[in-house]
Amino acid sequence: MKKILVIQNKRIGDVLIASVIAQNIKKVFPKSQVDYLVYDYTADVIRHNPAIDNIIEINEKELKKADNLIQLALKIRKDKYDIIFDPYAKLQSRVICLLSKTPTRIGFKKREKKPPLNFYTHNIPLLKKKSKSCGKAIEDRVNMVKSVFDLMEDQIDYEPKIVLTEKEKNYNKIDLYKPCIMLGVLGSTPQKTMPYDFIVEIINFITNTYNLNIIFNYAPHQKDEALIIYNQCENKDKIIIDIYEDSVRGLIKLLNQCQLLVGNEGGVVHIAKALNRPTFTIFSPYVNKDHWATFEDGKIHQSIHLLEEKPNLYDSFTVEERRKIEKDPHELYKKLTPDMIIPKLKSFLEMNL
Known part of the structure; x- marks a missing residue:
């Protein structure tokens, strides 16, 4: 029996997406033991x-x-272990691979032409561009x-899975007398x-437009910021502020009861997709949409990115300016205005509510 390890010590969305490695290596070696090494706060996904x-x-x-x-x-x-997969391919995981002496170590080929150490036995280059709707990541x-x-x-199985227990499926904190949607009011960063x-x-x-309730999604440490947003909203009676789950598994149960998700790009979007919930994603200007816009079909999963709305805006940036944008994209984010977002969001909601 093959012993296989997947290392993905990163954030929730990355852990969920990389789970397709486990799902596909099990097809190659059905009787194998597949272990997954992750940060403890991401394990629930x-x-x-x-x-x-x-x-x-x-x-x-x-x-x-x-x-x-x-x-x-x-x-x-x-x-x-017989095989290690390292999709993170950063210093920590590379060191683990090198010292493990595992006979088959598979990682992404980094930018250096020749890695200084033999971290991997197989250096897999990143694909040049996406070819499927699942997204390049x-x-x-x-x-x-x-x-x-x-x-x-x-x-091949391209779809990350979230598996709910029967008890979790019966979670019922939400009064479903009218549609309830989750709104990711804050990004993961x-x-x-x-x-x-x-x-x-x-x-x-x-x-103002729809007869529904909204549940805010945010990380526990973002509560004060979420309340700042809530206090500025007009129709507070349509925002359920007292239902909140402070664990990833709790969020999964709550989101599974919602009709759809609208929010900033991040792990919660990938959770919603794995639960087969429609999503409308608002991308930060510095995020590469081709990498992280998964399963977009213009209907159930839609998104908006400033690069698509104002493509010429990016042509004038130097490499140094692009790096500054990644560190602080807020000025550029201001150019992705509600006037651009709302018409596309309206179309999405009318298709999925």
Whole structure:
């Protein structure tokens, strides 16, 4: 029996998307043991996935300590995995791969022409462009499997899975007497969050136009910011502010009861898609839409990006200016106005409500 490890010590959305590696390597080796190494706060997004036999949960702060990193790598060596996948391909995960001495180590080829150390036995280049609706991020991760192993196209599973227990499916905190949608009022980072006055204008449009309720989604540490937005909204009676889940699994249960999601690009969008909930995504100007816009069909999953609205705006930026935008995209975010967003959002809501 093959022992296989997937390493993805990053954020929730990355962990969910990389789970397609586990789902596809199980098709190659159905009787294998597939373990998944993730930060502890992301583990709930892959819990109960039948392609993942064991979740190895690590603490992000603890792993940044050199001694702990070495201990983990040596433990993985002792566990004698046959195959390691490293879609993160950063220093921590590369060190784990190198010290593990696992015979087959698969990672993404980085920009350096020749890596200084043999972190991987197979360096898989990133695809030049996307060719499927699942998005380039998912295609790249599936390509890690099919570049090394015999995986036929008709076998491939491009869809990340979230598996709910029967109890979770019966979660019923929401009164469903009228439609309820989830609104991601804040991005996972400040760089992914649109200006607050824009968010308020969009919320006011929704509550003035449709007979529904809105539930805010935000991280526990963002509560004060979410309340600032709430206090500026017109129709507070349509915003359910007292229902909130402070765990990833709780968020999954709550979102599963909502009709659809509108919000900034981030992990919650990928959760909604894995739950088969329609999504309208507002991309931060610095995010590459081709990579992270998954399964967009113009109907169930739609999005908006400043690059599509004002493509010539990006032509004038130097490389240095683009780097500054990534660090602080707020000035550019102001150019993606509600006047641009609302007509597309209106079309999406009318298709999916």
